[in-house]
Structures are given as structure tokens and as C-alpha cells.
Amino acid sequence: MFKNYFILLFVCFISPNFLPAATPLFNEVYDVDTSLHIKKPGPELEIYLLLGQSNMAGRGPLLAEYTAMEQPNVLVWDSEGKWIIARHPLHYDKPKVAGVGPGLSFGFAMARSKPNVRIGLVPCAVGGTNIDVWKPGAMDKATNTHPFDDAEMRIREAMKYGVVKGMIWHQGEANSGAQNMIGYLDKLNELITRIRKMVGNEKLPVVVGELGRYKTNYQQFNKMLAGAPQMIPNLALATSESLVDKGDLTHFDSPSATAYGKRYAEKMLWLQQNIK
Template identity: 30%
Template sequence: MAGRGGVNKHKQQWNGVVPLECSFDTSKIFRLSSHLQWEVAREPIHHDIGTNKTSGVGLAMSFANAVKERVGVIGLVPCAVGGSAIKDWARGTELYESMVQRAKAAAAHGGGGEIKAVLWYQGESETRSQERVDCYKENVETLIHNVREDLDLPSLPIVMVAIASGDEKNVEKIREIQKGINLPNVVCVDSKGLQLAEDNLHLTTEAQVHLGRIVAEAYLTHFLN
């Protein structure tokens, strides 16, 4: 979710290429910075979040550009940390509590805005062992319940992405779990088949752009119609 499109795996540098679909919009698309301040959203969206890895193009900006005509002004709240496991997002962990804090701050300082959805793209780390596979479904469902409870939004829409890569032994097991989550207002889209970067793990810039449009279509279809 943090986005590694355009990042050279050897030099760990982003190439700076921003596709048209990810263009900034000074009047409609904003992001919450690491200091909880609103600013115009520009790639890379996660540049000051989870700085353990270099951020590149993700799906957020193409998503925002695809939905802005329907929803108006958009505030993106980046929270993702590359390579994190689902256990790192359990209630009480640093990542989880930061996410909830940032979501609440976004709503409080949003000039009348509301939290409208969570976009969740995670799971490659879970393919590393059968032990992680075995507890993944319970952990994901617990995460969804916890976020909704802690934000006092029991019907908060969740758009999940079924992963495209990971350890070959377990990737299909995780994908099936993701596609099989059966909770109200949870929709899963599939990233399988989208082009992978040279590391054979992360999506290319073009694939991230396409995925953003897929997520946007799912959001507009299931939650705005």
C-alpha cells in the first residue's frame, strides 16, 4: 500500500516519474502529513510515513483522481509501512495506534470531513510460513472489527486488495483468505496479473496506477451507488 512504483531495488531510489493519473490537484486532493497537517497530495504519498523503505508511486493518487469528480474534496491519510505483517497491526501496536490517531486527527481537522473508507493492501509477508497463513483470517477480521470500534464507525467501508505476489508455497492460500473475507461493507479486488517490478514482489508504477483505478471502481460501485 505504501507504493514502490519506480523505486530501483539496488539503489533504493525513486525515479521521480509521476504518471498523469497521479497528478496533484491543489483544490481537491490533500494528504495528512506525519505532523498531522493537511497539504496538497503529491507522489510519493508515503514519503514521510514508515520511512524504513523508499516510497514510490502507490495506488492512492490514481484512486483519488478517479473518484474526485464523484466525491469532491479528498483527504488521503497515509499509514502504510512496507513489509509489515498483520500482527504488526494488532490493537496496541505502534502501527495500529498511529493509524487510529491519524484517522481521528484527519476527521477532527478536516473542516467538516468524514472518514469514508479504509484501503487495505497487505499480505505478502504472510506468505512466508504456514503459521502466518493459519492465523491470517482471524487477524484480518479482528483488525477490521477493532478499527471500526475504535473509530466509532461500525459500517466503515473497507476495500481490500488480494495480493499479486509472495512465497509461491503460500501466496494462493493468502489470496483465497483475502477474497473470502465475508463481513459487511468489505469488498476485495484482485491484483493478480498486474505487472511486477524487477524484484518480482512489488507492482510497477503502471500496475499501481491501474490498481488505483480498480479500487476506485469498487468504491464507487459498492459504496456510492
């Protein structure tokens, strides 16, 4: 009988079913191929919001070197409402033309600076949108969507799994005409105030990107945009200096979009260290 008890104890000791569960990393966040099951929210998932129009969504050519980019600690909230490993294209506003944008390289840069957390990107940009449709109830007829309402729905769902730490905004090509620029900063301030209230952080860092410098009206828009940091607290501008278009005088090419994402990250990290 003593021998039988000894064998039973030995089996219990070596069996994995009898071992204590390992402490989960990142508040029980588990990888399943390219999707994730996140059991509960936690500060280990830092969420960043990507809003604006097509240059935020990304229209750079999807060459193989870009489609292969990924990091396991950089995630994206996909069109089905789940976290997956982030890859180009992040956005799904216009699937037929979606391409390389600044969001992924922004996420990579943030992850390099924060090795102990995961970065979650929430893509909300809609190509071709005027800032006037970025308010509650407004509809974008070209895409038959409600940009602000759709963004709010995604953001609120994504927030269940982590903490929103910042927002990046690239929009203005649709507002670059003289008449469309009138009141732009006031409208931007209203949008940012709504987002900050939504996420429960009135000091949420926001980085706004300049338009490409390859059109005169874009340069005029950038001059107006330069006043945003003085008007809106905890906001910084990312420069578009030296960035080039893909040949259409509108959209950044893939290398420029990638470089731009890093500039957004540099400004975001600076803001996070200098919150007022």
C-alpha cells in the same frame, strides 16, 4: 457638506473592506500553496484511510511523470499533521524507499466521481509489517514504530476536519507463508472492527487488495483472502490480475500500482452504493 457625504458613500460602496464576505467553499477550506488551513470539519472533506504494508505505501520508481501528478481537490495528511496537496510519495514509513503506490490514483478516481467534495487521504501503511503488529500496543521492531497506535493517532486528528468514508488495505506479503496465514481472516476482521469503532461507523466500506500473482505463495494467500467478503460485511476485494512487479517479485511497478488504485476506487464506489 452634501458633496462630502456623497464621496464618503461612494468610497464605502467600492471599497472591498465594506463588501460582505463571500460564502466560503468547502466549509472555509483555504489553499496556501501546498498546505491548507481548515477551520472546521464538514462533510465536504471525505477522508479515506490507507493501511497495510509496502505495496500500499508504494515502492514504484518515482519517475518525473509520477512526481508531477496532483489534483487540488485531493489532499494528504502529511507527517507534520496537516493537509497538503497529495503527491507521490504519499507515505513516509521508509522515506529512502518510498515511491509510487495505489493511494494517489485511488484519490484521483474518487475525486472524479465526487466533483463537489474534496478527498483526504490518511497514509498509515508500514512496509514489511505482519498483521500481528496491527493491533493496539504492538510494535514493529524493523521500523521501531507502533503501526496501529500511530495510525489511530493520525486518523483521530484527521477526523477533526472531515468524515471518514472508507478504508483500503493491502497487506499479506509478510503473512504469505503457510503458518503465517493461519487465522489471518480473523485478525483482519478484528482490525476492521477496531477501525470501524474508532471512526464511529460500523458499516464503513473496506476494500482489500489481492497480492501480486507472481509468486505461488501469494496465489495461495489470495485463495484464502477470497473468503473475506463472506466473513466481513461491507468488504470487497480488488483484483491484482495482470499487474506486474518492478523486478523484485514483491513490489508492483509504478504503472501497476497506479492501475491498482483505480481498481480500489471502483470497488469503494460500488460498496458505498451497496451498503448492507
